[in-house]
Amino acid sequence: MSVTIKDLAKETGLTPATISAYFNGGNVRDYNKAKIEEAIEKLGYIRNDFARGLRTHKSRTIGVLLPEIANKFSTSIISETEESLRMKGYGIIVCDCRSSVKREKEAIRFLLSKMVDGLIVIPEDTSANACLAAAQNGVPVVAVDRRTGNPALSHVVINNREASKNAVNMLIERGAKEIAAICGDLNVYTAGERFAGYCEAMKEAGLEENITYANGAFSVQGGYDAAKKVLEGNPAQALFVSNYEMSVGAVMAAKDMGIIAGGDIGFMGFDDIDYIKPFCPGILGVRQPIKELGRVAAETIISMIDGGPARNIVLNAEIR
Amino acid sequence: MSVTIKDLAKETGLTPATISAYFNGGNVRDYNKAKIEEAIEKLGYIRNDFARGLRTHKSRTIGVLLPEIANKFSTSIISETEESLRMKGYGIIVCDCRSSVKREKEAIRFLLSKMVDGLIVIPEDTSANACLAAAQNGVPVVAVDRRTGNPALSHVVINNREASKNAVNMLIERGAKEIAAICGDLNVYTAGERFAGYCEAMKEAGLEENITYANGAFSVQGGYDAAKKVLEGNPAQALFVSNYEMSVGAVMAAKDMGIIAGGDIGFMGFDDIDYIKPFCPGILGVRQPIKELGRVAAETIISMIDGGPARNIVLNAEIR
């Protein structure tokens, strides 16, 4: 059926070992190289990575595991790691666990059975139990966005707490006292950290009593609903929303209530909310260096595959 | 190093063949099943898909190849196919060719060497030459979003021309005569079809002379720039923008010029532009059934892998 290295051997009069040497940088005479290349072209040979991986125990493939593919943050991570990794000859297998710890575990087994050389994960289970299986099989893991308790993993995160604190301070400096936070499920690492930053800022400004929090799903709809709840109750002077989708929803909710975010009330969102800015020029956002996160995660997993130690990298978000 | 089927055999006192039968639905006595399961748990066995794939010539992996991962359309496709395919036990390997035909070709070879069982592609090269290598290796291909000239491929597309024509007609019915189109590079299948639909509507309404087109990159910035160009020149009465990112950019550009899309001028965008709607209640959009596209693509590739024929599926977009 498919063209194998043996067919190349037959075609060229060489043996499989020589063909293999050709592919792997061994010493092959120039005129034999030419013959091999000609045969590859003629027969349309494509190397079977299964046979290769079976022998070498390397797949040159990285598993990427996300709680939800279809959001801005995940997409950017996928895009950036894919680019960085492919330049190094690695492909990515993507899995989405839909924020379920159980599915995360399944997905990791699935990826390990695909013999991935490494794993880049936005961990759902921050105790990182799910990653145990990887460690057991000697597959290095890089956790992105969320810190786990497992020191065997590399971590690439942003300064969530500090950036959020600064962001809220900025709202306070502009005169806001009643600032409500919308962060999503606080058990999620980033939400918890960002909310903690908000609280610290409020406390240090003596606004402890004004701390207000509305919950909601990590989605545009969730942000919309949470903001409505907050704004309908005690009219806040400002909103602090700690992720992209909820930021968009919150701005929409305000507008639907006749309130311009960034104008009538202070607004600090998260990530690249530029799309809305023409309509709400005054809104601010904490900008995560998402592309850099993806790139650094890719570099880190490669470094670990090459035997490097687990790293702990914190990137800084800026406010714009 | 890693735990193999032989280790399970040793642990249970059975042979590899029996263990294999266990995994593949063969007849195994209950008490042996129990022993095997116990051994799997105890030793932490994970099946080596390389060895399996080498023997069976199946990887249970689908290659997904996109011109650009980081846009809304691609993301939705990835998300939906991943979900559908994983339910059937398939994983996806994602590649991004950054709209380059050369990289598309490379990516296909890459995916084929990973022994993918099928390919879901948004084809950059609509002559589908790049997919030849796949066909040659007996790997079925589903083209999504863009039609190619290759009848061996399945196609899952929307009724681009008709939907666009209807959309423009709607603008005309509302009284607009000077309608400008912003579609991106017309050599791209969808852009070309949608522009054709626009032209048909204009012609049939006797507005042939008003046909206006501004080019730009497939991005928010591209839409922004194109809209500025159009609106600064001959003030249009309406805009027809034929993809999501450019729609967002165009609305932003209008707003920056003091023009409310959907209010001051008619506006027909593409895909899910709800985020902006609170600020421009009058905007309309052609809604592609993106999730369905992804799901149908997944179903189609599975059907082809199971020996089914190439399909030709057209889904209808609705205007909202």
Added chain:
DNA sequence: AAATAAAATATAACCGATTATATTTTAGGA
């Protein structure tokens, strides 16, 4: 030109599963 070292190629074992075929065990029927 002979001896030796280095380079290129060949031989054959191996990676870890599946599977065709063979063998043993169990079940059912006369």
Added chain:
DNA sequence: TCCTAAAATATAATCGGTTATATTTTATTT
């Protein structure tokens, strides 16, 4: 109870590469 068919398990070949080791060829040295 014995015989036969069916079920369960075992044996061994195989998938398509890589690689340790052996062999042959080429290059270098004396």
